[in-house]
Amino acid sequence: MSQNKTAAQIVAAARSEQKITTPELITNLFTDFFELHGDRVSADDAAIVGGLAYFEGRQVTVVATDKGKTPKQRVAKHFGSPEPAGYRKVLRLAKQAEKFGRPLLAFVNTAGAYPGRTAEERGQGEAIARCLLELGQIKVPFITIIFGEAGSGGALAMACGDRVYMLENSMYTVLSPEGFASILWKDSKRADEAAEVMQLTPTALLKQGAIEGVIAEDADHTKTLAAIRAVLRRELANLENEPLAELMAKRYERFRKF
Amino acid sequence: MKLFEEANTLQNKQVKANKAAEQKVPAGLWIACPKCGYEIFHEDVGLFHECPQCFYGFRIKARERLTWLVDSFEELDSQLDTDDPLNFPGYQTKLTAAKQKTELNDSILTGIATISGQKCALAIMDPYFIMGSLGKITGEKLTRLFEKATKLSLPVIVFTASGGARMQEGINSLMQMVKVSNAVAAHSAKGLLYISVLTDPTTGGVTASFAMQGDLILAEPHAMIGFAGKRVIEQTIHQKIPDDLQSAETVLKNGFVDAIVKRHEQKKYLARLLKFHQGGGKTDVTE
Ligand SMILES: [Zn+2]
Numbered sequence: 402m403s404q405n406k407t408a409a410q411i412v413a414a415a416r417s418e419q420k421i422t423t424p425e426l427i428t429n430l431f432t433d434f435f436e437l438h439g440d441r442v443s444a445d446d447a448a449i450v451g452g453l454a455y456f457e458g459r460q461v462t463v464v465a466t467d468k469g470k471t472p473k474q475r476v477a478k479h480f481g482s483p484e485p486a487g488y489r490k491v492l493r494l495a496k497q498a499e500k501f502g503r504p505l506l507a508f509v510n511t512a513g514a515y516p517g518r519t520a521e522e523r524g525q526g527e528a529i530a531r532c533l534l535e536l537g538q539i540k541v542p543f544i545t546i547i548f549g550e551a552g553s554g555g556a557l558a559m560a561c562g563d564r565v566y567m568l569e570n571s572m573y574t575v576l577s578p579e580g581f582a583s584i585l586w587k588d589s590k591r592a593d594e595a596a597e598v599m600q601l602t603p604t605a606l607l608k609q610g611a612i613e614g615v616i617a618e619d620a621d622h623t624k625t626l627a628a629i630r631a632v633l634r635r636e637l638a639n640l641e642n643e644p645l646a647e648l649m650a651k652r653y654e655r656f657r658k659f
Numbered sequence: 660m661k662l663f664e665e666a667n668t669l670q671n672k673q674v675k676a677n678k679a680a681e682q683k684v685p686a687g688l689w690i691a692c693p694k695c696g697y698e699i700f701h702e703d704v705g706l707f708h709e710c711p712q713c714f715y716g717f718r719i720k721a722r723e724r725l726t727w728l729v730d731s732f733e734e735l736d737s738q739l740d741t742d743d744p745l746n747f748p749g750y751q752t753k754l755t756a757a758k759q760k761t762e763l764n765d766s767i768l769t770g771i772a773t774i775s776g777q778k779c780a781l782a783i784m785d786p787y788f789i790m791g792s793l794g795k796i797t798g799e800k801l802t803r804l805f806e807k808a809t810k811l812s813l814p815v816i817v818f819t820a821s822g823g824a825r826m827q828e829g830i831n832s833l834m835q836m837v838k839v840s841n842a843v844a845a846h847s848a849k850g851l852l853y854i855s856v857l858t859d860p861t862t863g864g865v866t867a868s869f870a871m872q873g874d875l876i877l878a879e880p881h882a883m884i885g886f887a888g889k890r891v892i893e894q895t896i897h898q899k900i901p902d903d904l905q906s907a908e909t910v911l912k913n914g915f916v917d918a919i920v921k922r923h924e925q926k927k928y929l930a931r932l933l934k935f936h937q938g939g940g941k942t943d944v945t946e
Contacts, residue, residue: 514867514886514887515895516886516887516888516891516892516895517887517892517895517896518892518896518898518900518904520886520887521885521886521887521892521904521905522904522913523913524871524913524914524915525867525886525887526866526867526870526871526884526885526886526915527866527871527915529867529868529886530840530866530867530868530869530870530871530872531871531872533836533837533840533867533868533872534840534843534844534847534872535844537837537840537841537844538841538844553824553833553864554833554836554863554864554867554868554886557833557836557837558867561837561840573830574829574830575824575825575826575828575829575830575832575833576824576826581826584826585826598745598747598748599745599829600745600829600830601829601830606830609744609829609830609831611830611834652841653841653845656834656837656838656841657802657838657841659795659798659831659834659835659838
């Protein structure tokens with residue numbers, strides 16, 4: 402378990418090539434995945450994969466960041482860092498989920514929103530702000546699984562719902578440990594030290610009340626998948642039993658306490 | 660394979676890069692406008708601290724803004740104090756210095772104001788309080804203001820100025836973005852007006868939350884408005900970006916700002932907008 406790992410080791414494991422991938426998660430957790438493309442405004446951002454699927458027989462909407470596997474995919478997907486069109490796709494699919502009364506399941510592994518020129522021109526800040534304003538209010542259960550990196554506002558935009566769980570080897574930060582070290586000590590090489598100070602591990606975040614739980618991870622991905630499946634099954638059952646007013650009030654309180 | 664340096668996914672950097680803009684206008688000296696280069700004698704920046712040539716609004720403390728903006732102001736939550744959630748080395752010293760410099764308990768001033776006779780809830784961020792970064796208390800004061808305005812059916816005006824997240828508070832800083840957004844949503848659901856006024860600089864997590872959530876989004880001339888820092892962008896795309904990519908004027912052209920309003924015209928402008936939406940809440944269609 403992660404208790405034995407240092408924060409720096411968790412950072413390395415979160416970014417590891419052995420990490421479970423978005424296609425693996427989607428193929429194994431769901432059946433009949435229909436991928437849906439585009440934000441209906443300007444583009445289809447490959448960094449976000451989204452669509453319809455069955456989870457253990459019930460209809461759900463799935464949105465996920467995807468870092469890609471091949472070099473070509475990684476370029477197209479900006480290594481999993483969404484552009485504004487990606488966040489607008491997430492919001493579009495979430496509103497569709499709300500219309501049809503389906504839960505929203507989000508999977509996050511991103512260093513952060515893509516910091517590019519066109520991203521600025523197309524309103525990266527506005528795209529995330531709108532997710533926080535509107536995605537945070539969708540009237541269906543909304544669960545997020547962080548399975549690698551979750552960097553800053555770009556991850557938060559997909560983690561503003563009812564439950565957030567993290568895989569054992571994942572991190573959730575306000576900025577990267579390298580960025581943190583270079584600001585604080587003017588030395589990005591002190592990232593390992595920064596990782597300790599930042600309290601970015603799942604255990605530390607659970608203690609701070611930022612997440613609901615930590616999911617055990619195994620080198621054998623089928624075991625990790627089974628653990629994720631169990632969490633989703635349990636939490637969907639919990640959330641679907643809640644009257645809407647209570648669901649929304651608890652969601653407000655989930656963030657109000659900070 | 661790295662497409663961009665993770666070391667630089669930080670928004671604060673761009674604010675630091677613009678050193679000239681951080682300089683306060685020193686008494687008895689000449690200063691060059693950081694936007695147009697115009698040489699101004701300090702007395703000539705006037706009450707509004709703006710460049711007489713390009714109307715750039717110099718960075719000012721939150722309390723200075725009150726002097727020309729409001730008729731009356733009743734401050735709220737001035738005694739709240741951050742609990743330093745990460746027990747962060749050196750943070751207390753930094754906070755003490757920031758408090759002395761700005762006469763604030765954190766990076767935002769909140770209260771109930773009247774502007775030309777119109778009552779509203781008003782928040783002003785202070786770029787001199789740890790670069791206007793978004794801390795727990797910043798978020799708490801703003802959330803309380805929106806909650807109060809929702810209860811009292813008041814419009815809200817927020818002047819933003821921020822380098823982004825408060826890294827010394829870790830995840831707590833990030834959570835403020837959702838906390839405030841939820842309060843904005845509740846205020847909006849009641850049909851109440853929210854005007855954000857983006858001042859130099861508005862970046863990072865503040866741009867990516869309440870700055871961009873106004874029903875009406877105004878900006879000061881030449882204010883830097885963006886999400887990522889200039890250097891981060893250039894390192895990511897391996898190209899130089901134009902200096903005006905994140906200027907208020909470009910952001911307006913790209914469709915993300917309603918209007919640019921010079922500082923000396925803001926009081927009148929805001930009063931007119933408040934009057935237009937008078938009565939708060941939704942317009943009664945039976946009238
Ligand atoms: Zn000027």
